[in-house]
Amino acid sequence: MVVESLTKAKVIQNYLGDMYEVLPSYGHVRDLAGRSRSVRPDDDFSMVWEVPASAWTHLKSIKVALSGVENLILASDPDREGEAIAWHIIEMLQQQDALNEDITVSRVVFHEITESSIKSALQAPRELDSNLVNAYLARRALDYLIGFSISPLLWRKLPGCQSAGRVQSAALGLICDREMEVEQFEPKEYWTVGVDFHVSQSHPLKNKTSIFSLLSHLDSRKLNQLSISSIIEAEAIKERISSSQFKVLAVKMGKVTKNPPMPYITSTLQQDSASKLNFSTTYTMKLAQKLYEGIKLSDKEATGLITYMRTDGLNISNEAANDIHSFVKERYGNKFASKNLRKYFKKVKNAQEAHEAIRPTNIRRLPSSLNGILDDDALKLYTLIWARTMACQMESLLIDTVQVDIGSMGGDLVLRSTGSKVGFPGYQAVYKDKEAGVNGNDDKVEDVTQACFDVLRKLKVEDQLSSGEVELRQHHTRPPPRYSEGSLVKKLEELGIGRPSTYASIMKVLQDRNYMTVKNRVLFPEFRGRMVSIFLSHHFAEVADYSFTADMENEIHNMLGESVKH
Structure with missing residues (x-):
């Protein structure tokens, strides 16, 4: 069997025993010659290849190992590059007359380096995929x-x-x-107008926290970001607010459901690793390669900790999804597990979906069990993958929301307060992500404190409110x-x-x-x-x-x- 790396070869050799000899190709064994006319469009796009000196050594090892064997199994990575490496190896061995008619050549692929996955792949050999090679x-x-x-x-x-x-x-x-x-x-100046409101002394909520609101409508016109463009306009609005009486116009309560994130593919792992761990894309892939190829766990044989890390497919096998779903129930309780298994489909342009999403090979291998075995950064990345994988089979996050419109008695001024509170954490019990878009930020309305949220929910239409401090804030638009x-x-x-x-x-x-x-x-x-x-x-x-x-x-x-x- 030929794989790409020495680490992978050692791990797989332990799984397969003496009946197999597992050798590394150390990646590509040849590439286009680095000179002009190595690709010839006028000759049916024929290509001129060259073999680096180091690759000759690896090819020689493979050729020597073929003596007396019955099968050559090409098990390079399960992507287009892996298929190409297998094709190059066959081409080079044929050129050297190293493949006689007694040797059966087959291609196998596996998406995780575990004993069961390797042995299962060997039960399903195939021919080289000419479509991927082309x-x-x-x-x-x-x-x-x-x-x-x-x-x-x-x-x-x-x-x-x-x-x-x-x-x-x-x-x-x-x-x-x-x-x-x-x-x-070119930055543009704009202003926001905020007001601290208090309920009247006769109201049951008197002496409670103040309610901060932002101006949203002026003279029956909804304001946009640049509607108030100068301090002169802002000061004029402040005077109008100070001389007006206010009441609650509307109280709107609702719920927002936020579904769990999709399991990781290469790009989203790199994005999350950058934002949460401050790892570069190159470093992330280096760590992921290490987790994929295998880590020696205490006195046990080395095993791969995650599935293949170069993928644009969101699929998770039914067996793995069921195991994740069951483990969520065991660890967090039935109410945190999704009612049905969640299936994910790729929506990004040109996705091949040839591979599984990135996930732990064994969801029950907790990050805490790898303390002292993985280095700090590898453990951080494994923890991120483990948490995201768990989250994808969990219930949605439920957020309680409230929106209160406060208007002047004449109806010419309307200010808005919004608030939110987690009703049920769902997947965020294990994986934290951004909660943008639940507080009406498109209207430039600021969220309120938890105490203020409770007050907002108890307000009634027509409740009288008195305005306190009026806050004028200067802003400038920012470049992308x-x-x-x-x-x-x-x-x-x-x-x-x-x-x-x-x-x-x-x-x-x-x-x-x-x-x-x-x-x-x-x-x-x-x-x-x-x-x-x-x-x-x-x-x-x-x-x-x-x-x-x-x-x-x-x-x-x-x-x-x-x-x-x-």
């Missing part, structure tokens, strides 16, 4: 042709600069375009935020640019070539990067256009899908 070849050829078309001219015009590549150029363009937006942004690694990955995914396996390498290439720098988790384009981006957009507009890469991915994806379907 998809790899098409992308590799196009990347090469674009690079070797652009690079010579780029070297002459901008000495020292290299083409960032098809996908990296799109990412660089996004970063540079955002920087231009920031530089050209620069990208972080997480938000850039999210944008690339939304546009359908790149694949799960490419997100980390995009960041690395752009930094290694000094096209961008990362400061406090924010991406800034360097001068060199901006020059390359401008050059590409002016002279190679079609290639630099974001839709070029996305449309190409979409066309190949559709062709691959049709081929598989038929």
